[in-house]
Structure formats: C-alpha cells, structure tokens
Amino acid sequence: MRLSLFLALALALPVVAVAQPRFVTTSSDLYSIAKLIGGSEIQLENILPSGQEPHSLPLRPSVIQKIKQAQWLVTIGLDHEPWLPDAISSSGNQRVAPGAPGYVDCSRGVTLVDVPSGGVDRSRGDLHVFGNTHYWLDPENIKLMSVTVTKALSDAVPAKRDEFRNRERAFLKDLAAREAKWRQALAPLSGTKVISYHASFPYLAQFAGFSIEDTVEVKPGIEPTPSHLTQLIDEMKRDHVKIIVMEPWYNRGRAEGVASQAGAKVVVIQAQTPENVNILDNYDGIVKSLVDGIKG
C-alpha cells in the first residue's frame, strides 16, 4: 500500500524541466543578434534601451537585478560600457564578471581603429583607451559578433548547437547578400567628407568610404565650446564639408545650428537597433539614411 502510494506520488510529480539559460545583453544590437540565433531556446533580456546614450547609464536597481540573474552577459566590451564594472560588482554575480565563463565579450576578433597613442588621460576627454568601441557599425564586425554570440549559445545549450549554427549560417548568408548591396549603394559616397557629432562612426566611415574630418564635441564626451564651434564652421566652409552625422540622443539643435551656418545638413543615424527589429534591417535603414542624406 505504502509502495503503491509512493509510486503514485512519484508519478504524479511534474517532470522538472531544464530551465532555459538566461542571457542578458548590454545593447539592443546584441539583443537582436542573440534573438535571431538563440530564438526560443534562451531567456533574453536587454539592459540599455535603444536610443539611449550608451556610455552613461544610471545603475538603477533594475539593471543590477538583471545582471544578478544573468547566466550569460553579452557585452560590446572594451570600455564601451564604463558603468558595467560597477554594475557587475553591485550584483555580486561572479559568473558574468569579466573573464568568467558567462562574460561574453563581442569585441573578440575586432580590429580596432582610433587606438590612442601617447599618454592617456582626461585631457583627451572620455577617451576609449583600447580604441573606438562603436565597431558594430561595420558589417564585417557584425559577422564576428554573431559568431561569438553563437559560440556562447552553443556553450549554454550544447544540445542545440547544430540549430544555432544553422541559424548563424543563414544569418551570415543574409548578411553577405545585403553587404554586397550596401557596398553598391554606398559606393557613390566614397571620399565624402563629413563631421560627426560624437566620435561614433569610424567603423561606419571605414565601411562606407566617407571620411570624418572633425567632431562637434570638442573632445569625446565634452560639449563644444563657442570657440570650437566657430572653428568648426570655418573648417567646414573651407573644406566644403556638407554633412554632419549624429546619433539621435545628441543635441540636434546644436548640430542644425552649425549646419545652417556652414551650409551643410544633418543626417541622423539610427546607430542602435530599435527593439524587436532585425539588426540587418536596421543597417538597411542606416545605409538609406546615409545615401538619402548625403546625396539628397
């Protein structure tokens, strides 16, 4: 009787399902890649909302809590997220600390540009000490990022490795096809001189073929002084620079003011993939913005 009761209870117990691994990304671009490749095999959360300036994020309790619960933390890396070390420390989640198994640094393999030489200190503003960190704006680096994300996904769910890699192959195939079209569309822009608001676009410039002559910010992260703006306008007139590119979270009014005085126009680049949008679709939009903005 007791044995029967025990067996009945044992059989009545629900089968314990293996919990899906919890991935947390630090940007909406990484979120998009992880979602495309990871699909429904993982739990996925993003920390930095699309459209928010990425270098200064308040350490809200919700941010700390997300990191605390993460098993895998997918990051842009380098010093793109200066708030991240404090956030990880506050969360106490050693598994996703830099160097730990759950810390996924998507800068792996990226050939960095604008690597500072000479002394590094705050006289140079909020300098990225390893090199410019906005590398996802070159499609070649999106490829590397996706491979790193796929590796992390495969480590997290080994049973689904083949599935992830198949999705990755499809993603790379899609990327390759679109990249060819992007290059074709951007070819006429080769050699165009532009000003960028913040030093965000060297990788995009490298891919698209335009050159960044200067920035509206006097130094990275430091708003321009009146004298710098005057100098910038003179430079734009002298060198026939007709375009200012910027991300949507910077001061468009100031950019428009400079542009109007210099006889130029402002092109806003959606440098972060909006929520629930495919990163490649967003890049279509970036290319369109550039083409329409510069040629139009």
Place this chain on the structure above:
Amino acid sequence: MRILLCGMVCLGLVAPACAGDAATAKQLAEMQEQIRALSSTVKTLQAKLAAQDSRTAASAETSTKGAGDSGGDELEATERKLGYAGDAAPAPAKAAVTESAGAAARDDLEALESRLGYSGGVDSGRAAAAAAGADRPPVPTRATPYAPTGGGGGGGGGNARTYFNPLISVIGDFVYRDTHLQEGVTTGQDLNPITGRPTNHVAGNANDNKLDFRELEIAFQSVIDPWARLDVFLTMPGLNGDLNDTATAVPQQQIEIEEAYLTYTQLPWGLVLKGGKFRPEFGKENLTHTHVFFSVDRPSVITNFFGRDGLKEYGLSLQKSFSLDKDNRSILELTGQAMTDVSEDSPFSGAFNHGMLWLGRARYYHEFDDSNNIDFGVSHISGDWDQLEQREFDVTGLDLTYRHEPIKGGVYHKTLARAEYLRGERDVTGFIQDPVTGRIDLSKTTENPDGFYALLNHQFQRNMWVGARYDDTDAALMMARTASPDGVSPGFFINHSRIAGPSLWYEYETTEFNRFKIEYSHHDTDFAFADNRRHDDALFVEWTVTAGPHGAHKY
C-alpha cells in the same frame, strides 16, 4: 587508428604461424581478409580527405565579400579566426572534414603568433590576443590604461601586479561661504547648550568670506577575492569644516575615516553582508557623500537629527533584494543593520556613552517605463540617547524619490524630485524643564521632534542644473541635562527651535569631474527658549574636482 590497424595487420600476419589446427587457421584467414578490407577503406577515406583539403584551401582564399557563398564555409572560417575551431569538432561532418592537418597547423601557428602580438599592425596586445582567439582577452578595467602597452596578452610579468591595485580616486571639495545674520540677533542665542554650536545651519563666523576646502576625499576600492570587495573612503575636513560649524577658525585637517567596509556578495539567497564603518542606510540624504549633494549643503533635517555630517557608524549590514516581477521593473530591498554609535554629535550619544543602534529599512523601487521611476522607502533607527539611564530615541523616516530620465535626450535633460520626512520619539521621562518658563513638568514622558525637506533638481543642458529645496525641521539635537529640583533625579532641557526656509542653486560642469555650484539659502529660526526669531541668508560657492575612477554611488 593507424596504430590499431597496424597491430591488427601484424596480428593477422603472425597468427597463422602460431595456429595449431585447421579451424583456427580458417578463423585467422577470415580475420586477415577483414583487416585487408578495413585497410582499403582507410586508404579511400584518406584520399577523400586530401581531395577535400585542396578544395577547402582554394575556397578559403576566395573573397567572401558579396560572394554570397554558403554561410557554412564562412562560419567555419570565422570560427577558426576567432579561435573557436575546436568547438566545431562534434558538429556536422562537413565542418569536421574541412579541417586538414596542414590548414590546422597553419591556423595554430598564426593563432600563436597573434596571441603573442607578433602579427603586428595593431596597438597593444589586447586586440591581437582577441584576434588570435586566446582564452578571453584581458579584462578591460579602469586600471588598465595605466598598465604598460602590450601588457594585455603576453609580456611584462613584473607589471602584472599593477592589475591588482585598488582603484584610487581623489575628490576635492572647495567652498566659499558668506553668511549674513539678521541685525540685532547675536549668535549667543542659538548655541546648542550641549555642543556650543548653533542650532541652525547657517551662521556668521570667522570662516566667512574665504575659499577653503570643505573636504578632501581619498577613495580606495578593490575586489579582495572572489567573495568580497573593500571600499575605503578617507576624508580630510578642511578649514571650512562643516558649514554648520561656527567654532573658532581652527584647522581641522586631520584624516578621518568616512567609510571603510568589506562587502560580501556571494552569500546564499542573494544576501549582501557589509561590515565596517559605513553610513547607515537611513533614507537617502544620510547616505550621500558631501561631494554628491544636489545642493552645496546637506538638508537641515538630516544635520539636525543626525549631526553635522550625518550618521557614520561601525557595524554590520545585511541586505536582500527581491524582484517582484519578471521584467525586474519592481524591486523590494530589505536592509537590517546593527551598529555601534560613533558619530560625532549624533542624537544617540552626544555627550553621553556610545551605544548600539538598530536599523531596518524597506525600499520599493518601480519603473513605470524606461524613462520614469519612483523610489519609496521606510526607515527606522533605534538607540539609547542616554546610555546611563537607557532612554531610547527612535527615528522613523519616509523618503520618496521620482526620477524622469528620458531615453532620448537624457544626456541633456533629467529631473529628480525628492522628499524625506523624519519623526523622532525620545524618552524624556523625568524632570522636564520648560525652556521658556523654566518650570519642571513631570508629566511629559516623550517628545517628538520632526522635520522634512523637499527638493527638485533639474538638468536643462548637458552641463547645467538648477535646483531648489525647502527645509522645515526641529532642532532635534537640542538636549541637555539640567539640575533637577531634588538635585538627584535627572532633568532635561529641550530646545524646540525650528528652522525653515528655501535654498536655490545652480550647477555648471565642464565635465563630470570638474563642477561648480552656487547656492543661496534663506532660513528662519524660531527659538523656543527665547521670544526671538532670526532670519539668516547665506551664499555658498562650491568647486568639486575628481581625479581617478571613482565608483558609482548608490542610485
């Protein structure tokens, strides 16, 4: 595989010589036949592998840009480049057979050369190590910029120790003060009978019309081991010392411990244990370091309840956070702290013995969306204000903070609104002397000082803020023993002075490390022990500079 086959072949060749009978010989012959078949199969596979290698080598040299080649070859090639090739082994056969001994050897060599930074062209070992597929690139910490170049991946063994240095930062806080007392009102009427200091937070003194540093803070912050981190904040109060202080102009340049605590974050159930000297987690503004104030000065209710610099105690703290929803938008944080009161001029000791303090706090945080959140807390701290007689003093606080930090434009516009209300309950059983009439009242057993502040801080440009605060508070520190009628029982003197008034400020920063602030405040003080009311005006100019990677303060 080859060794096994060779062994089998040898066995097959030798075995017949040892065979004794026809049946065994027949079995051996069959084995020999099988071995020959296996050997032929192996040779066929080897030939196929070699052919596949040559095709793979050719396709790997073809540009993949716009070629629309299959994602599979590109995936493997990229994985090899990033050093993930080993993981591909158990994957589909196609991926497995693309590896040849020659290609793998070239990749291994290139990987090693890149790892050691010999591939050239890229500054520092960091990117090279990353490209070579080394096990996780070096950790990019704030200390790394000071490490030698090339110290990331490979060399500089002696300099590796610098990676373990604590983060060090220095913060200088300089204040110029100018105060104006109402004419006809002397400072003698507002001195705290215990401490000799004035009851309100602004008063003229010898430190006026001088620029001096209010405080120099030196912070050392480091991870100690996988389980704990250490945070040490040393301060050196300057000549200005406390803005409330009207003592003689004596330099106070001695180093004090603002906070020094060890935090354990790896405890079970997500508990966080802190031990050492720290600011008790009562409300919001008591936690705040001087250089982080929205205004120049600390709200009056905090200084009047907890002393000129707020509470700073030795003890233990245990904290736990709970997510109340799956999106982590609602969070409950519970804190319990047990401390020994060591604060100067705190209401829990003052002139009396230092005793134990007990604190509990519940904090509820909720995000309405990515741009708006609210933070509500209830705090309670309990201790004995008179250790000899074990008379309790409890303070309960409510705090409410609303933040508007828009996603788009948040670099330029943010708004914070905050209010705190404190109410104390103090056991004053005994002979209570009325401060005005001087009569002894035996019926009074408790007294309840209270106070509040409400402030608004608004960023309207990337580097500019304006703000306003209103203070209204009892002078809760005003307690003193007096002689009682019988000369034996304790007697107490309570000053029910009340201070109220607005403050306005403007802040400009060249960067977050270099900030200027100017504040005007007007306060009215009603003195209960004298039929007198005083109006004070004060102007403060503050300059705050930060050097080094100072960690973020609590949100």
